[in-house]
Amino acid sequence: MKTNTNAARYLLLLFTIMAMVFMAATSRAQQKADLIIYNGKIATMAKPGEFKQAVAMKDGIILGTGSSAAVMAAYKATNTQLINADGKTVIPGINDSHMHAVREGLNYNMELRWDGVKTLKRAMEMLKEQAARTPPGAWVKVVGGWNEFQFEEKRQPTIDEINAAVPDKPVFITYLYGKAFLNKKGIEVLGYDKHTSYPGSVIELDKDGNPTGLLYAKETPMAIYKTLALTGTLTPEERINSSEHFYREINSFGITSVIDAAGGSQNYDADYQASLALAKAGKLTVRTAYYLFAQKKGREFQDYEKWITQTYPNKNDHILMANGYAMEGAGENLIASGADFENFLEPRIVLSDSMETDLEPVIRLLVKNRWPFRLHATYGESIDRMLNVFEKVNKDTPFNGLRWFFDHAETITDAELARVKALGGGVAVQFRMYFQGELYTKMYGQPKTQLPPIKKMLSMGIPVGMGTDAPRISTYNPWMALHWLLTGKTIGGAQFWPKEQVLDKYTALKLYTSGSAWFSGEQKVKGKMVKGMYADMVILSADYFSATPEKVKQINSLLTVVNGKIVYASGKYAAQNPAIQEVIPNWSPVKYYGGYQE
Numbered sequence: 001m002k003t004n005t006n007a008a009r010y011l012l013l014l015f016t017i018m019a020m021v022f023m024a025a026t027s028r029a030q031q032k033a034d035l036i037i038y039n040g041k042i043a044t045m046a047k048p049g050e051f052k053q054a055v056a057m058k059d060g061i062i063l064g065t066g067s068s069a070a071v072m073a074a075y076k077a078t079n080t081q082l083i084n085a086d087g088k089t090v091i092p093g094i095n096d097s098h099m100h101a102v103r104e105g106l107n108y109n110m111e112l113r114w115d116g117v118k119t120l121k122r123a124m125e126m127l128k129e130q131a132a133r134t135p136p137g138a139w140v141k142v143v144g145g146w147n148e149f150q151f152e153e154k155r156q157p158t159i160d161e162i163n164a165a166v167p168d169k170p171v172f173i174t175y176l177y178g179k180a181f182l183n184k185k186g187i188e189v190l191g192y193d194k195h196t197s198y199p200g201s202v203i204e205l206d207k208d209g210n211p212t213g214l215l216y217a218k219e220t221p222m223a224i225y226k227t228l229a230l231t232g233t234l235t236p237e238e239r240i241n242s243s244e245h246f247y248r249e250i251n252s253f254g255i256t257s258v259i260d261a262a263g264g265s266q267n268y269d270a271d272y273q274a275s276l277a278l279a280k281a282g283k284l285t286v287r288t289a290y291y292l293f294a295q296k297k298g299r300e301f302q303d304y305e306k307w308i309t310q311t312y313p314n315k316n317d318h319i320l321m322a323n324g325y326a327m328e329g330a331g332e333n334l335i336a337s338g339a340d341f342e343n344f345l346e347p348r349i350v351l352s353d354s355m356e357t358d359l360e361p362v363i364r365l366l367v368k369n370r371w372p373f374r375l376h377a378t379y380g381e382s383i384d385r386m387l388n389v390f391e392k393v394n395k396d397t398p399f400n401g402l403r404w405f406f407d408h409a410e411t412i413t414d415a416e417l418a419r420v421k422a423l424g425g426g427v428a429v430q431f432r433m434y435f436q437g438e439l440y441t442k443m444y445g446q447p448k449t450q451l452p453p454i455k456k457m458l459s460m461g462i463p464v465g466m467g468t469d470a471p472r473i474s475t476y477n478p479w480m481a482l483h484w485l486l487t488g489k490t491i492g493g494a495q496f497w498p499k500e501q502v503l504d505k506y507t508a509l510k511l512y513t514s515g516s517a518w519f520s521g522e523q524k525v526k527g528k529m530v531k532g533m534y535a536d537m538v539i540l541s542a543d544y545f546s547a548t549p550e551k552v553k554q555i556n557s558l559l560t561v562v563n564g565k566i567v568y569a570s571g572k573y574a575a576q577n578p579a580i581q582e583v584i585p586n587w588s589p590v591k592y593y594g595g596y597q598e
Contacts, residue, residue: 040085093256093536098467105243149492254538262293279325329372426463465516
């Protein structure tokens with residue numbers, strides 16, 4: 001009996017030792033990397049000036065960083081993919097905290113982009129060339145991403161020039177939020193006449209009472225965006241293709257995440273189906289956290305009440321990637337009467353007297369159900385009134401750590417920032433003044449401080465994330481936005497901020513990485529190149545940290561990695577660029593010009 005007991009103990013001990021050996025071996029095998037980038041200048045962004053030579057990743061997570069020799073010794077296996085960075089700078093993936101990516105995906109293949117075009121002459125040549133290949137019944141459209149100060153000529157096109165360039169196809173061109181151009185053929189197709197009107201907007205008439213083709217926003221941009229909605233849509237198949245190509249386009253600048261601010265004419269859930277299809281197929285190459293924007297004036301509360309029964313924050317629909325396509329919360333506009341419209345061609349509008357009454361029940365509903373929210377607010381005068389509502393709700397339905405934030409906040413005051421901080425809020429800032437600084441200065445005079453006051457926000461410990469508000473106002477190129485942060489200049493070179501209030505290289509990039517991660521609740525997993533963080537990163541075409549601000553504008557991605565997988569590659573890495581479907585429709589401007597014009 002004793003012999004049997006000893007034998008059993010021996011067998012149990014032997015089994016335990018074997019299990020421990022197996023588990024140790026398995027653990028070591030699990031620590032071997034899928035991908036290692038070595039021989040680089042790896043900016044961890046964990047602290048200023050911290051650089052490593054190599055980074056290893058597995059299953060979408062960073063295993064570690066260090067010298068090339070140490071990382072290879074610790075994490076290289078026979079099947080590990082190796083990428084030689086050849087001394088190039090590697091940064092965490094760029095995270096745009098305010099982009100309209102889902103909506104742009106539905107439209108990108110229809111649009112001629114003037115982003116980056118250096119001369120008006122070339123812009124008009126592109127317009128004429130595109131019109132020649134656009135089939136009857138389709139529109140030629142330029143929708144945002146440009147202004148006259150980027151052109152050598154320093155002027156906008158005239159309506160006569162547009163009509164001369166394209167007499168036989170309908171053309172629609174938007175300029176910021178304030179103005180649009182509609183050619184004669186477009187007026188004819190839409191049937192616009194002296195009786196056509198949109199509340200809060202102006203359709204200019206000539207001396208004979210006929211539309212000239214110029215549309216102006218006054219209190220609202222309704223004429224511009226209602227007209228845009230009449231200029232055609234892509235088919236469901238083309239929308240998926242268009243979305244895939246737009247995401248590839250922003251990957252080419254090193255963007256690995258966006259926080260989608262929703263927008264007008266972006267209906268849930270119909271207009272989210274194209275990006276959802278990519279997510280469910282594992283083909284969405286940018287982590288997308290999206291917000292829901294109520295579309296019907298007077299029914300905003302009912303919209304959110306309905307959506308709360310349909311979905312919930314952090315619901316991820318990406319088949320292969322954590323936080324790959326996730327519903328995030330409510331906004332950026334929560335109510336129509338709270339639309340703090342920023343059109344620096346016109347004086348500031350005063351929000352409706354009903355704003356507080358309309359906003360309060362929506363905020364109560366969101367806070368009660370623990371839905372994060374964001375709210376578009378340009379002017380301090382509007383922010384003060386909005387904060388009054390938040391503070392009132394907080395007294396009996398505490399925010400208690402609920403993530404919320406203002407978007408834009410160009411003229412927010414120090415006192416209002418203190419109130420934001422007290423309620424645990426943040427501010428998502430955009431480089432709209434890069435495109436509209438000259439207009440703001442003409443309307444209000446040269447600012448004496450930074451607008452928005454980013455340095456003040458940071459000094460107060462308020463979360464700040466960087467974004468573009470692309471593409472209907474600004475371009476989606478984040479390196480143009482970084483140029484703005486580093487110089488305080490507009491796209492036309494005007495010194496808008498006081499020079500002493502510009503940001504340093506580390507702080508500026510941090511706003512675009514870990515700074516933006518707070519706005520989707522991912523600050524513990526995204527934005528730094530350290531163990532345990534998401535394996536989202538970019539090999540840059542030039543060294544951001546030593547480049548002059550003017551050179552920063554020209555940076556793009558040589559290799560973009562999302563979730564440990566290469567999603568874009570160019571230059572010496574071009575052979576590793578993943579295959580993508582041909583652009584459709586065949587006449588698409590994207591097929592001939594791409595997006596941003598280098």
